[in-house]
Amino acid sequence: MYRSHTCGELRSTQINDTVTLSGWVQKSRDKGFMIWVDLRDRYGITQLIFDEERTPATVFQKAKELGREFVIQVTGTVIERESKNKNIPTGAIEILVTDLEILNKAKLPPFTIEDETDGGDDLRMKYRYLDIRRNPVKNSLMFRHKVAMKVRNYLSEEGFIEVETPYLIKSTPEGARDFVVPSRMNEGQFYALPQSPQTFKQLLMVGGMDKYFQIVKCFRDEDLRADRQPEFTQIDCEMAFVEQEDILNIFEGLTRFLLKEIKDVSVEAFPRMTYDEAMKRYGNDKPDIRFGMEFGELNEVTKHKDFKIFNEAELVVGIAVPGAAAYTRKEIDALIDWVKRPQIGALGMVYAKYNEDGSFKSSVDKFYDEEDLKKWAEATGAKPGDLICVLSGNTNKVRSQLSALRMELAERLGLRNPDEFAPLWVVDFPLLEWDEETERFHAMHHPFTSPKKADIPLLETDPGAVRANAYDLVLNGNEIGGGSIRIFDKDLQALMFKHLGFTEEEARSQFGFLMNAFEYGAPPHGGIAFGFDRLVAILGGQETIRDFIAFPKNNAGRDVMIDAPAKIDDEQLRELHIKLDQ
Template sequence: MYRTHTCGELGASHIDQQIVLSGWIAKLRDKGFVVWIDLRDRYGITQLVFDEERTPKDLLEQARNLGRETVLQIKGKVIERASKNPNIPTGAIEVLVNELAILNEALLPPFTIEDESDGGEDLRMKYRYLDIRRNPVKNNLIFRHKVTMEIRKYLSDQGFIEVETPYLIKSTPEGARDFLVPSRMNEGQFYALPQSPQTFKQLLMVGGMDKYFQIVKCFRDEDLRADRQPEFTQIDCEMAFVEQEDILNTFEGLTKYLLKETKGVVVGDFPRMTYDEAMKRYGNDKPDIRFGMEFGELNEVSQHRDFNVFNAAELVVGIAVPGAASYTRKEIDKLIDWVKRPQVGAKGMVYVKCNEDGSYKSSVDKFYGQKDLAKWALATGAQKGDLICVLSGERNSTRSQLSALRMEMAERLGLRKPDEFAPLWVIDFPLLELDEETGHYHAMHHPFTSPKPGQLGLLDSDPGAVRANAYDLVLNGNEIGGGSIRIHDKEIQAIMFKHLGFTPEEAKAQFGFLMDAFQYGAPPHGGIAFGLDRLVAILGGQETIRDFIAFPKNNSGRDVMIDAPATIDQGQLKELHLRLDY
């Protein structure tokens, strides 16, 4: 028996008991006459004691020569600790060791395995198995497990069935790039790893499964950011015989349940906002509504003077930053430099200080008087002591720039509180997006999304005006889930493919299996997919997903621990009918 107890469960009730523990040496403190060792496992830390009075000389000497992270098994007696540690569950006791076995000696770790490590991110990812021993990473993985268990419990209780779908599928031209897998047995042909189980879950609805879910790996060969990985996990769900309201109610229920069970947070009904409203009020389709700073459009109150920057703009829009009228000119200049960075792309920024005496001081006093600036304050909701920041230019890019500024100021002012949760639904997205470079439309979500009832005819006359029967669930400024009511009629699906630029032959080659299935009684259906990695990170008070994934890739899509991706030998290439001499 390697252990009778874990390193996190011993307390005063175990005093005088003989126990066996196994774990890693977290710390060793040698005071000459006494040696203390902190023994760590997944469950916690227990202090071991060896001293000159009660420990055999050879055992004491052996303890002195142990190294950090060595794997031990010890036998001993639980005793009361003289200097108790209230910060750990086992702080009332220690174990007087009478037997010790080294299960595996360890090299000196390349970084300290403590909550506040001295290892940089690259180093810790290279030795991820050591990083997992640290409480922050370990606890994140345990929290992820808890969230996934609660998801399975909730959905199972709601009548959902978990069904696995294939990983080796057919490549499609929609969405991000596929990861391709060459077939050895079918020369010149390739599988693709799924970006989503989309078509399979629709086929499950045709098959009568009615309520499906799957916690599933998906793959996208795309540029990476802190909140993206080439492989990621979805909570993939589909329901038959439902309308949009049924989906929203079911998965609002799931989100409320997760907040309550994992964070102890109770929230009311989620607000709903159309895509157009979100863009107008916040400049993006995943607004963080934990704080204000809503957009105030200023065209009507700013384009009547001889200020050509505003007069030539498609949109003049501002936000009121609370309490920032105290900013010095130097601080404001730094803010202007921030919005002019290539990542944001603004050409400049106009500002107005709302003084405590009710007067206004702006960077455009030459063109606008106090009455004009008072109208700006009214439009942006600015109060005394606030700073109005105004951007102008092309409508969509200006909204995007001001949205970036809004989030930056919220971050600086501490308004994005990780323990505060503000979910909402964004609905009525455009069905199609126009690609400015090609002049062609593509699906904003995917080609199986149904248009809103009664809008199918607009596809011919005004495709950009068609709204999708689609919805996103947003939490704290992050999209955590998105879905739609699907097209379930073959003829309507064919019309959709036509407007996306598919010829009938291309549509049949790519999606003929789905079109054929629709002929055998496809029910009305719809669904949603949550990004599990992002959801867990936000519930855990963070937005970077890597620390909630056991073995993540870096920003280049590499696993630096196992050094992947890697080259393969010529024999494997030959078997796969591949050549790398192009």
């Protein structure tokens, strides 16, 4: 028996008990005649004491050899600790060691295994197995497990069945790039790793499974960022004989359940907003509604003067920044420089200070008087003491730019409280979006999303105006879930493929299996997928997902710990019938 107890469970009630513990040496303090060792495992830390008078001489001598991260087993007696540590649960006791076995020696770690470590991101990712020993990462992985269990319990109680779907599937042209896997037994042919189990969960509905879910790995070969990995996890769900309202109610319930169970936060009914409204009020389709700074459109109150920049703009729009009228010229210039960065792309920014005394001072006083600026304040909801920031230009670009500025200012002003949760449904997305490069429409979600019934006639006359029967769940400015009611009629699906530029032969080649299935009695169905990594990170109070994944990739998509991706040898390439240019 390696241990009778863990390093986190002993208390004063066990004083005088003989116990056996195993774990890693966190630190050792040698005072010559007495040695203290902090022993750590997943459950906590227990202090060991080796006393020259009370510990056998051979054991005491062996204790002097201990280094950081040595794996050891000790047996001893639980005694009261003279200098108690109120910061740890075991701080009232210590173990007077009578026997010590070094199970494994350890090299000195490349960084300290402590909450506040001296290891940078790259170093910690290279030695991720050491990083996991630190409380912040260990606790994040345990937190992820807790959320996963809550999800499984909730959906199981609601009658959902977890079904595994294949990882080796067929590549399709829609969506992000696939990761492809060569088939040794089928020369020149490839599997793809799934970007989602989309078609399989629809086939499960045709198969009568009625309520399906899966916490599943998905793969996308696309550019990375802080909240995106090449492999990621979804809570994937589908339901039959449902309309949009049924799905929103079930998964609003799941989100409310998680917030209560995990964070002890109660949230009433989630607000709903159309895609068009979200773009107009916040400039993006996943707005953070924990704070204000809603957009105020200023076309009508700016285009009557000789200010050419506004007069030639498709959209003039502003936000009121609370309390920022006190910003110095240097601080405002820094904001202007921020929006002019290539990542944002604005050419400049106009501003107006709404002073505490009710007066105004703007960067365009030459063109606009105090009465004009009062109208700006009305349109943006500005109050005395606020700063009005105004951008102008192409509608889509300027909304995106002002949205980025809004989020940056909220961050600087401390308005994005990680302990506050503001969920939101965004509905009525466009079904199709025009791609200038390919000069054709693409599905905004995927080709199986149903159009709103009232908009089906527009598919032939005005495809860009067709609304999708689609919905996203947004939490604190992050899309945590998205889904739609699916097309279940083969004729409507064929029409959808036509508007996406597929010939009948291409549609049959790519999705014939699904269209065939629809001929055997497909029920009305729809579903949703939650980004599980992102959901866990937000519930854990973080914006990035990396620490909630056991072995993440870096920003270049590499696993620096195992050095992947990597080349394979020529013999493997020959077996896979792959020839590389020399």
